[in-house]
Amino acid sequence: xxxxxxxxxQPTAADAADAAVTLSxxxxxxxxxxxxxxxxxAVVCAVAxxxxxxxxxxxxxxxxxxxxxxxxxxxxxxxxxxxxxxxLLHALVGTLLVTxxxxxxxxxxxxAAAIYLTEYGGQRKLAGITRRAVDIMVSIPSIVxxxxxxALFSLLLGPGTRSGLAGAVALAMIMIPVVxxxxxxxxxxVPGDLREAGLALGSxxxxxxxxxxxxxxxxGLTAGAVLGVARIIGETAPLLLVAGxxxxxxxxxxxxxMATLPVFIYTQWSSKGLDTAAYxxxxxxxxxxxxxxxxxxxxxxxxxxxxxxxxxxxx
Amino acid sequence: xxxxxxxxxxxxTTPAGAASPAGAALAASETLTLAxxxxxxxxxxxxxxxxxxxxxxxxxxxxxxxxxxxPGRAVTAFIGPSGCGKSTLLRAINRMHEVIPGARAEGSxxxxxxxxxxxxxxxxxxxxKVGMVFQKPNPFPAMxxxxxxxxxxxxxxxxxxxxxxxxxxxxCLERAHLWDEVKDRLKKSGDSLSGGQQQRLCIARAIAxxxxxxxxxEPCSALDPISxxxxxxxxxxxxxxxxxxxxxxxxxxxxxxxxxxAFFSLASAGQPGRLVESxxxxxxxxxxxxxxxxxxIEGRFG
Numbered sequence: 001x002x003x004x005x006x007x008x009x010q011p012t013a014a015d016a017a018d019a020a021v022t023l024s025x026x027x028x029x030x031x032x033x034x035x036x037x038x039x040x041x042a043v044v045c046a047v048a049x050x051x052x053x054x055x056x057x058x059x060x061x062x063x064x065x066x067x068x069x070x071x072x073x074x075x076x077x078x079x080x081x082x083x084x085x086x087x088l089l090h091a092l093v094g095t096l097l098v099t100x101x102x103x104x105x106x107x108x109x110x111x112a113a114a115i116y117l118t119e120y121g122g123q124r125k126l127a128g129i130t131r132r133a134v135d136i137m138v139s140i141p142s143i144v145x146x147x148x149x150x151a152l153f154s155l156l157l158g159p160g161t162r163s164g165l166a167g168a169v170a171l172a173m174i175m176i177p178v179v180x181x182x183x184x185x186x187x188x189x190v191p192g193d194l195r196e197a198g199l200a201l202g203s204x205x206x207x208x209x210x211x212x213x214x215x216x217x218x219x220g221l222t223a224g225a226v227l228g229v230a231r232i233i234g235e236t237a238p239l240l241l242v243a244g245x246x247x248x249x250x251x252x253x254x255x256x257x258m259a260t261l262p263v264f265i266y267t268q269w270s271s272k273g274l275d276t277a278a279y280x281x282x283x284x285x286x287x288x289x290x291x292x293x294x295x296x297x298x299x300x301x302x303x304x305x306x307x308x309x310x311x312x313x314x315x
Numbered sequence: 316x317x318x319x320x321x322x323x324x325x326x327x328t329t330p331a332g333a334a335s336p337a338g339a340a341l342a343a344s345e346t347l348t349l350a351x352x353x354x355x356x357x358x359x360x361x362x363x364x365x366x367x368x369x370x371x372x373x374x375x376x377x378x379x380x381x382x383x384x385x386p387g388r389a390v391t392a393f394i395g396p397s398g399c400g401k402s403t404l405l406r407a408i409n410r411m412h413e414v415i416p417g418a419r420a421e422g423s424x425x426x427x428x429x430x431x432x433x434x435x436x437x438x439x440x441x442x443x444k445v446g447m448v449f450q451k452p453n454p455f456p457a458m459x460x461x462x463x464x465x466x467x468x469x470x471x472x473x474x475x476x477x478x479x480x481x482x483x484x485x486x487c488l489e490r491a492h493l494w495d496e497v498k499d500r501l502k503k504s505g506d507s508l509s510g511g512q513q514q515r516l517c518i519a520r521a522i523a524x525x526x527x528x529x530x531x532x533e534p535c536s537a538l539d540p541i542s543x544x545x546x547x548x549x550x551x552x553x554x555x556x557x558x559x560x561x562x563x564x565x566x567x568x569x570x571x572x573x574x575x576x577a578f579f580s581l582a583s584a585g586q587p588g589r590l591v592e593s594x595x596x597x598x599x600x601x602x603x604x605x606x607x608x609x610x611x612i613e614g615r616f617g
Contacts, residue, residue, distance in 0.1 A: 122416060193453040197517070200411055201467035201524055202443025211470040215457040 058291075065288030068281040073289075078247035078259075083275040088286050090249045091264035094164060095293075097253055098243060098260055099233050101168035102175055107225050109172070110179025117180070118187040119209055137177040145173040146238025153242065164250070164258035167243030171232045178231050182224025186217045226301035230294050236262035261290045361427065361527035361558035362387035363408070368422035368432075369587075370403045370412060377403045379587035381422075383577055387527075390550055390559045392569035392596065395579035396611065400588025401562045404579075405530050408560065409445035410438040426527065443467070445528040446521035451537050452513035454505030454520070461501040463516055464488060467524035483523060491519035492549050511542025518549060522557065529553060531561040535568065547572050566612055570600050578608045 028036070076087030113130060121127025149170035153161045190213050198208035214221070244257030245267050268283035363385040370378040378400035385391045393401035406412040407420040410431065423430045431441045454463045464484045468474055475483060484501065488494040493515040497508070505516055514534055521529055531550070535543040550572050553559050563569050569576055577593035592605045603609045 191453070193449060193451060194455060196411065196414060197447075197449060197453045197455070197520075198466070198470055199414060200409065200442055200447035200449075201470060201520065202439055202441075202446075202526075203467065203470040204439050207470050207472065212455055212457070212466075216455065218457070 061284060061288045061291055064281070064284035065286075068285035069288060073282075073285055077249050079249070081247070082273045084278045086278075086282065088261065088264050088282065088289065090246065091259040091261045091286065092289065093249065093251065094243070094258040095233065095261045095290075097251070098164045098167045098171065098239070098258065099229060101165060101253055102171040102232055103225065103229055105168060105172040106175035106179055106228065110176045110228070111183050111221065113176075113180045114183030114187055115209060117184050119205070119213070134177045134180045137173065138181070140173065142170075142174055142235050143237040143241070146170045146241040148173065149238065150242045162242055162244040162257050163255055164243055164253040167239045167258065167260070168253065170238035170242050171235055174235065174238075175228045175232045178228040179225060182227060183217075183221055186220030186224060187213065189220065190216050223301040226297050230297040230301070233294060233297070234262055234290060236266055239263050240266065261286055261293075265290065360387040363528065363558065364425050365404075365408075366423045366425070368404065368407060368420060368424060370400065370407050370420045371418065372415070373417040376587040378407075378579075379589050381579075381590045383590060383593055385558065385560060386575060387427075387558050388554055388556065389574040390554045390561060390572050391575040391577065392573035393560065393562045393577050393579060394564070394566065394569050394611070395588070395591075396581070397564075398584065398588065399579040399581045401577075401579045402532050403588070405532055405560060405562050406447075407432075408528070408530055409442045409447055411442070411447060413438055443524050444526055445530060446524065446526035448514070448517050448521055448529065448531040448534050450533040452510055452517055454508070454513050454516050456504060456506050458505065459502050460497050460505050460508070460516060463505045464519045464523050466520050487519040487523045488516075490522060490553075491515045492545060492552070493519060509542070511538050511545055514538060514542070514546060515549065518546075518553070522553070526557065528558040528560065531559065533562050533564065536564065543568070566614075570596060576600070578603075578605075578611065580607055580611065 072085060073087040074089055074092070076085065077090035078086045078088075079090075113134070117127055117130060121130065149166050152169065153163070153166040194212055194216060195208055198212040199205065203211075239260050240263050243260060243263070245263050246257040246259050250256050250258045265283050265286040268279045268286065272279040365381055365383040365385065368378065368381045369376060381404060393405060395401050403412065408424055408431065410420075412418040412420060420432060422432065424432050426444065430436065431445070454460075455466055458466060458469075461480075461484050462469060464487050465474060465480055474480065485494060485498075488497060493512060496512060497516075500507070505513060508516060514537075518529070518534075534550075535546050538546065547568060550559055550561060554574070561569075561573070573596045575593065576596045576599040578591045578599065579588050580591045581588045592599065592603060592608050594604075599608065600612060603612065
């Protein structure tokens with residue numbers, strides 16, 4: 001259609017003729033082509049620049065971490081190790097336990113809040129307050145979450161209490177808003193039609209949510225939860241504060257200090273013994289393992305949601 | 316759906332017999348048992364009387380003072396220009412308007428003598444007696460074709476056992492004229508079907524919970540002419556066992572399929588919709604009493 005039409009004027013014969021002329025000579029001018037090339041080049045450069053740090057981090061962790069990526073790393077703790085040898089089994093177990101406990105706290109609470117916001121809250125006052133609270137929680141510095149958990153457990157169980165569970169509570173404060181946000185977005189993608197169809201079959205709303213809305217959104221909810229886990233698995237500061245550090249195995253979340261991978265990396269680097277090379281190698285190997293765990297989680301989250309992609313298309 | 320059907324009725328032990336295809340004698344005998352169950356006038360089979368119904372969205376009056384008799388086991392068509400409140404009234408019949416915040420209805424809608432609008436009546440129970448099919452086909456994407464048919468029971472946590480489920484699925488899909496097309500892929504997602512097939516699946520889903528009434532809100536407006544024809548045939552067929560109320564913008568469709576036609580209109584935009592006239596479809600289309608009806612039907616309006 002002619003330009004005149006898109007501008008809302010009545011097209012005339014002259015306009016049509018103009019359009020025909022510009023079309024026949026429609027090769028972009030030299031100036032425009034040059035500008036286009038410069039702009040494209042600048043964008044590509046910016047992308048490359050942003051990717052350089054990522055490449056460097058991966059390169060550094062790979063080349064330095066690979067030296068200690070041996071079986072002993074995954075079968076030993078640091079108990080009684082002062083020089084070469086030792087491993088991060090205690091930290092790996094700690095990370096899995098603390099992260100698992102965090103997920104168990106944060107996913108049900110976050111999902112419940114998201115269900116309230118999408119299915120029941122509407123324009124209610126409580127929904128507005130909840131949304132604002134989630135916005136604020138997202139921006140809480142992680143060290144503050146750690147301090148809050150530290151204070152809570154000190155009040156409940158005596159001053160200076162440190163445990164994996166306290167770490168999980170601190171991390172849950174960081175993860176809950178992430179889960180709420182991602183779950184809310186995914187639940188909103190479930191078409192209202194489906195809720196109406198479920199209600200029209202003569203069933204109460206909560207059953208429609210349980211049997212229709214949640215199963216339809218499940219892949220997206222899972223992806224959101226996995227991304228939330230990936231977000232907190234590398235947290236160091238709050239764990240340093242409330243889970244503490246130990247060289248020994250600790251399988252008990254409720255009692256005693258518990259090592260985790262990020263804190264392991266930090267302590268290997270910050271409090272080296274005489275054989276500094278051994279500590280550095282262990283720190284890099286720990287970094288490599290942690291990054292591998294995060295990458296696996298991210299890939300898993302990406303592999304899951306074809307069904308949600310379909311919902312997006314159909315909207 | 317011919318000679319085999321009456322025998323299948325005796326084997327299906329469904330209460331109220333709402334889903335049983337009719338043989339005249341059989342229908343009569345079942346009517347008696349049915350009438351004993353709900354406290355209604357004898358012989359009532361899904362007939363409804365709408366009395367002084369007004370629907371509001373917040374303070375906005377959308378439909379005003381509608382009184383209308385809807386005959387049982389027949390097709391009633393609601394026609395009228397956009398915004399005249401025919402869909403709103405339809406949703407009020409199974410209280411789906413309550414899903415929309417701020418929407419409410421006044422007046423009474425009696426189904427076999429029971430007021431569906433009464434406060435003490437549970438909307439969830441109303442909807443299991445009065446099913447609904449929507450404008451856009453909406454099978455549940457997370458469920459197989461089979462589970463979609465069973466969805467009403469699954470959602471309520473009443474999934475039947477395997478053999479009973481298979482029987483129910485086959486019966487409802489047969490009833491929705493879909494069985495032959497999907498019997499080899501019941502485990503597949505409902506998404507894999509065409510639009511017309513999806514809509515028939517939604518009809519099978521609606522009748523699987525054995526309603527007395529099936530409401531249809533422009534069920535063909537998203538479909539091509541061939542699928543539309545299939546749904547129209549199905550609506551005629553359904554009317555042997557269910558009370559069918561259909562909202563349509565398609566005059567020819569209303570004329571083809573309905574026994575009774577109700578014409579709604581509104582004075583101007585923002586005014587409430589009102590029932591202009593209703594009556595046997597033949598009479599409404601050939602000799603309407605009100606000039607506005609004739610103008611609308613002949614395309615001189617809206």
